[in-house]
Amino acid sequence: MMADPRFDPGFEKDGVFILPDRWKIDYQCASGELSKFYKELKENARLMGTKCPSCGITYFWPRSWCHRCYEDCEWVEMSGKGVVPMFTRVEISLNDLQTEVPYIQGGVLLDGAAYPAISFIRGEFSEMENGMRVRAEFLPAEERTGRIRDFFFVPDK
Amino acid sequence: MNRVAVVGVGNTAFAARHADKTFPRLAYESVKAALEDAGAQKEDVESAVYAIYNDFFEHCAMPELHIHYLLGIARKPSVRITCGGATGGYAMRAAFAEVASGMHDVVMVVGVEKVGDMNTFDMIKSITYAGDPFFESQLGGSAAGSYSAPIRFHMERYGTTEEDIARVVVKNKGNARNNPDAQSPMEITVEDVMKSPMIIYPLKILDHCLSSEGAATVILASEEAAKRFKKPVWITGVGASTESGRQAERDDVGDSLFPAVKAAADRAYAMAGIKDPTEALQVAEVYDSFSGVEICLYEEFGFCPRGEGLRFLTDGGAAMGGSLPVNPSGGLIGGEHAIGATGVYQVAEVVRQIRGEAGARQVPDVKRGLTQSMGGARGAYSVSLVLEG
Numbered sequence: 129m130m131a132d133p134r135f136d137p138g139f140e141k142d143g144v145f146i147l148p149d150r151w152k153i154d155y156q157c158a159s160g161e162l163s164k165f166y167k168e169l170k171e172n173a174r175l176m177g178t179k180c181p182s183c184g185i186t187y188f189w190p191r192s193w194c195h196r197c198y199e200d201c202e203w204v205e206m207s208g209k210g211v212v213p214m215f216t217r218v219e220i221s222l223n224d225l226q227t228e229v230p231y232i233q234g235g236v237l238l239d240g241a242a243y244p245a246i247s248f249i250r251g252e253f254s255e256m257e258n259g260m261r262v263r264a265e266f267l268p269a270e271e272r273t274g275r276i277r278d279f280f281f282v283p284d285k
Numbered sequence: 286m287n288r289v290a291v292v293g294v295g296n297t298a299f300a301a302r303h304a305d306k307t308f309p310r311l312a313y314e315s316v317k318a319a320l321e322d323a324g325a326q327k328e329d330v331e332s333a334v335y336a337i338y339n340d341f342f343e344h345c346a347m348p349e350l351h352i353h354y355l356l357g358i359a360r361k362p363s364v365r366i367t368c369g370g371a372t373g374g375y376a377m378r379a380a381f382a383e384v385a386s387g388m389h390d391v392v393m394v395v396g397v398e399k400v401g402d403m404n405t406f407d408m409i410k411s412i413t414y415a416g417d418p419f420f421e422s423q424l425g426g427s428a429a430g431s432y433s434a435p436i437r438f439h440m441e442r443y444g445t446t447e448e449d450i451a452r453v454v455v456k457n458k459g460n461a462r463n464n465p466d467a468q469s470p471m472e473i474t475v476e477d478v479m480k481s482p483m484i485i486y487p488l489k490i491l492d493h494c495l496s497s498e499g500a501a502t503v504i505l506a507s508e509e510a511a512k513r514f515k516k517p518v519w520i521t522g523v524g525a526s527t528e529s530g531r532q533a534e535r536d537d538v539g540d541s542l543f544p545a546v547k548a549a550a551d552r553a554y555a556m557a558g559i560k561d562p563t564e565a566l567q568v569a570e571v572y573d574s575f576s577g578v579e580i581c582l583y584e585e586f587g588f589c590p591r592g593e594g595l596r597f598l599t600d601g602g603a604a605m606g607g608s609l610p611v612n613p614s615g616g617l618i619g620g621e622h623a624i625g626a627t628g629v630y631q632v633a634e635v636v637r638q639i640r641g642e643a644g645a646r647q648v649p650d651v652k653r654g655l656t657q658s659m660g661g662a663r664g665a666y667s668v669s670l671v672l673e674g
Binding site: 141142143144146149151157159162189213214216217218219220222223224225226233235243244245246247248258275276277 | 410417424426437438483532
């Protein structure tokens with residue numbers, strides 16, 4: 129159990145009295161109508177998108193309704209292959225979800241999808257170029273948690 | 286719609302931390318300065334709009350509530366706006382609407398931000414809590430990540446280099462030397478920027494905006510009420526635009542790198558009757574959240590043709606003494622970025638330019654100026670205002 133700063137003594141610094149504090153909030157986030165995406169990712173290593181039955185546009189990340197047509201979408205499985213229109217390399221960890229740096233992130237436009245989705249890309253930064261083709265790889269089943277950190281993209285040569 | 290005037294402006298100095306002042310105190314000091322500037326009393330204020338970005342920064346989920354009463358205006362209406370980096374811009378718009386509609390005659394916009402009570406790592410993390418909660422936030426990214434993409438597109442399309450974007454830092458930190466309230470006045474070179482640590486390619490630490498504490502207040506009045514106060518500066522254009530909060534999800538972008546910015550600016554220009562912004566405007570205070578962003582913005586605002594933002598910078602058009610100086614205050618890189626206060630402070634700065642009260646950073650003969658603030662992943666929110674003497 130980490131020390132709780134809310135009970136730490138206050139102290140004076142440069143003429144100002146400092147009171148340590150912390151906000152700590154835990155959640156059990158209900159994924160609602162998006163549940164199938166996370167379940168398929170965790171249990172079957174599948175990337176699920178959605179398709180509008182009216183205009184035919186495929187969304188990945190999935191959405192349950194089409195913002196153009198106001199119709200409910202249908203689930204479709206994505207191939208996991210696509211192109212990288214843009215990428216960058218993160219040199220310094222700015223978030224405690226990411227402790228291993230540097231890492232590459234980029235937008236991945238999955239085949240058939242309307243928009244790029246931000247994801248991790250594993251590859252040699254100097255050998256990457258915009259428009260390169262990539263394919264999804266998944267963490268082993270025992271390591272998958274149902275979050276989008278469960279997969280990453282590698283060059284599809 | 287009734288005419289709306291800015292009749293008073295005030296702000297604190299900006300610093301990474303004002304440990305000697307709480308956020309209500311920062312707000313109070315800017316309000317007191319703005320009331321004095323207007324020649325107004327707190328009793329004149331009919332309604333207040335608070336621009337406060339992030340509850341984590343203030344360490345309070347309703348920070349505005351704990352300011353309003355202490356400003357001595359209890360039982361008058363208040364509302365808080367929070368729209369990321371566009372918080373101040375959207376707060377200006379909300380207050381404008383209260384006056385333009387005839388609902389109130391005198392409304393004040395109070396922008397304030399506290400941030401130094403958190404460590405920098407937690408500050409950056411708390412900003413990512415504004416990201417798409419269903420997918421993107423699970424990666425653990427940062428605002429810089431979302432802004433690096435359009436900069437990279439500019440580099441790819443137009444041959445802009447890392448050294449080129451560093452010129453914005455040299456300009457804006459240099460401009461800040463003329464602003465006594467600025468946080469980071471510096472005389473630096475492109476080489477200094479290039480040598481600073483890389484955070485997210487192509488952005489080094491010196492390419493980043495500041496993280497500031499401070500406050501700014503602007504007092505708005507109807508045409509009739511404005512007669513009681515100082516010489517008015519008119520808000521003649523207000524444009525706002527909001528789109529997807531995800532980093533790469535944009536519809537119908539054409540060749541725009543920040544389509545929400547263009548939509549908001551075009552809307553403000555149309556309202557102000559501006560056809561050619563290079564002719565109509567003499568100064569602009571805009572959202573240089575990251576160095577290369579400012580180069581992209583010149584093009585979205587129509588300060589130069591598409592693809593010529595870098596030339597506009599290198600030819601000196603955006604510099605002090607140029608055809609349309611951008612960020613004489615130092616902007617977010619040299620001046621301040623107390624996030625909720627920024628869009629309000631930009632208005633205060635352009636008002637001073639129009640009044641001829643901008644001291645060493647005064648641009649000659651300013652008749653009309655533009656402000657612009659944006660927020661959300663990759664500029665998902667943008668608000669622009671046109672101010673006229």
